[in-house]
Amino acid sequence: METRRSFIKKSVVISAAVCLPAALTRESRAAYPALKTRNPKKALVLWYSQTGQTRRYARLIGCILKDKGIAVDVRDMQEFDKNSFTNYDLIVMGTPTFYYDIPVNVSQWLGKIPAISGTPVAAYVSFGGPEGNQYNASTHILQLLADKGGVPVGRDAFRNIASYPTPNWNNPKQIDGQHLPDTATFDQVRRFAAGIMERISRGESISTGYELALREGLRILPLVWLNKKAISKHTVDASKCIGCQTCVKKCPTKAINPSRQTVDRDKCLACFGCLNNCPADAVVMEYRGERLYGFPEYLRRNKIVILEPQEFKTCSL
Ligand SMILES: Cc1cc2nc3c(=O)[nH]c(=O)nc-3n(C[C@H](O)[C@H](O)[C@H](O)COP(=O)(O)O)c2cc1C
Ligand code: SF4
Ligand code: SF4
Helix, strand or coil: CCCHHHHHHHHHHHHHHHHHHHHHCCCCCCCCCCCCCCCCCEEEEEECCCCCHHHHHHHHHHHHHHHCCCEEEEEEHHHCCHHHHHHCCEEEEEEECECCECCHHHHHHHCCCCCCCCCEEEEEEEECCCCCCHHHHHHHHHHHHHHCCCEEEEEEEEECCCCCCCCCCCCHHHHHCCCCCCHHHHHHHHHHHHHHHHHHHHCCCCCCCCCCCHHHHHHHCCHHHHHHHHEEEEEECCCCCCCCCHHHHHCCCCCEECCCCEECCCCCCCCCHHHHHCCCCCEEEEECCEECCCHHHHHHHCCCCCCCCHHHHCCCC
């Protein structure tokens, strides 16, 4: 049976030939507004996260900034009022990498935020594999924030366990990331937060140019559509559902209706948030005819306990 990876690889050559030249021509922007502060007092660390990994880094960044005397709010993008953006003089945004880019619901959401002219902004992604186009995905967040007047002061990408559910989660690449995040990953996050503060204090910004990567070409492929073609039987098992509404809360498009056991296939983004968060294994999905199971079950079956940073012992964000 063809795996997701071989399926996607077949498309890479075609897509790269078609769209890489366009990707290579993306330039970084020439100038940003002046930074409105060199000494931020109130920071927002905003996260979008389906399986908790991006959120963990958001909390860690928040703890580090708080330790530097900054008032910090760490907030879930799905519950955040866009009008509150203007209350902050430092904004850090993190998302997972989905389909070689940031999730489409995140880019759409960021396109609608108010002007944040002169506010220092930093971006990070969490990602599941070294080939995931993570640099350009984090650049994409920075570009969207810079479009609203934000001044880019930091960008990074933190690798961890891939949350993409396949019928065969135990492939070598998946196992390769099973031990992440580790202490080195958390050190990378600490350096990221420190770098943001240093750049702001010096009044410096960074460029938002894309890296020249073949993978960048994949962004033009209809990957969500292709994956939806491979997914079948996407429903809710009424006999298992405990009515907790977690899937409804996590679904970015409100495509799932557990009381009717339905999924609106047109609205669905194939993000697997419902499957990856259902505590009762009640979300049914097949990928090319094989039954999928979600991230919590993947951790259970492989006895994986994710390491938490030491800061969380004393920091409650
Ligand atoms: C739908 C989907 C698509 C993904 N696509 C990619 C990808 O293109 N590149 C990558 O490195 N990781 C990919 N991943 C893995 C996630 O980016 C990674 O596990 C991330 O840390 C999950 O973050 P979260 O726990 O905050 O949701 C994907 C995961 C899902 C669920
Ligand atoms: S129905 Fe599930 S897979 Fe589809 S968009 Fe909602 S959470 Fe994501
Ligand atoms: S998350 Fe699972 S148990 Fe909870 S309402 Fe959705 S399908 Fe039912």
